[in-house]
Amino acid sequence: MDMERLQNLLARRGVASRRGAADIIRAGRVRVDGVTVTEPGARIAETAHIEVDGRLLKAKEEPHRTFLYHKPVGEVCSTDGQGARSVLEAFRGINLRLVPVGRLDKESEGLLLVSNDGALIQRLTHPRFGHTKIYEVEVNAVPTEAQLAILRGPMTLEGYKIRPVRVETLGGRRLRFTLTEGRHRQIRQMCEQAHLRVTRLRRVALGTLRLGSLPPGRWRELSAAELNALRGMPDKNV
Numbered sequence: 001m002d003m004e005r006l007q008n009l010l011a012r013r014g015v016a017s018r019r020g021a022a023d024i025i026r027a028g029r030v031r032v033d034g035v036t037v038t039e040p041g042a043r044i045a046e047t048a049h050i051e052v053d054g055r056l057l058k059a060k061e062e063p064h065r066t067f068l069y070h071k072p073v074g075e076v077c078s079t080d081g082q083g084a085r086s087v088l089e090a091f092r093g094i095n096l097r098l099v100p101v102g103r104l105d106k107e108s109e110g111l112l113l114v115s116n117d118g119a120l121i122q123r124l125t126h127p128r129f130g131h132t133k134i135y136e137v138e139v140n141a142v143p144t145e146a147q148l149a150i151l152r153g154p155m156t157l158e159g160y161k162i163r164p165v166r167v168e169t170l171g172g173r174r175l176r177f178t179l180t181e182g183r184h185r186q187i188r189q190m191c192e193q194a195h196l197r198v199t200r201l202r203r204v205a206l207g208t209l210r211l212g213s214l215p216p217g218r219w220r221e222l223s224a225a226e227l228n229a230l231r232g233m234p235d236k237n238v
Helices: 006-012 018-026 087-091 118-125 145-152 186-193 224-230
Strands: 003-005 030-032 043-045 050-052 066-071 099-101 109-115 133-139 166-171 174-179 198-206 219-221
Touching: 003 006, 006 018, 006 030, 006 043, 006 050, 006 118, 018 118, 066 087, 087 099, 087 109, 099 118, 109 118, 118 224, 133 186, 145 166, 145 186, 174 186, 186 198
Parallel strands: 109 198
Antiparallel strands: 003 043, 030 050, 066 109, 066 219, 099 109, 133 174, 133 198, 166 174
């Protein structure tokens, strides 16, 4: 009988990334054949009955699908909504166990991926892959040269020395930030250190993907070429 680590099995079935699946298991949210399992590395049979938050996972792996969503301000990137509208509400008509890939906080908007492809989620969320993210940001005042120097220089956030960030001016109070990592509320914290306050934050690109003209609250499915580019694979159709 084939056995697999529980966290890997959950990731492969699109519940979360492997790291996220491990957190879910440790929190006691997973039952295997009626028994709560809290060890992410526990070896589980492929045929076992697995429940996450009381919901039985399908025995057969779901077809992998990944969507690009234009997250509006006010929605949250959590599966339960936590008292606010979840980004997953837009996908209610799709009978798959989808999860947001990464995070945009409630006050932020723009490009967000939603998927059930565990391997892709892991690739996009693990720091070692360093996918570039581009944000267009408005602040409460026209930045001075001194403030721009702070944003572009060495910076430590919550005890962590962040990688250098490319910050470009777009005119007036608008800036473009290019990141290769995503610390919690990183841009907002960076602006605070430069004595600026973010009034609008919109992610416009992730890796090779662009938000384009997709309206807020709408989504589209990624093409095979787009998925191959995210995985670092050549497009066989080119």
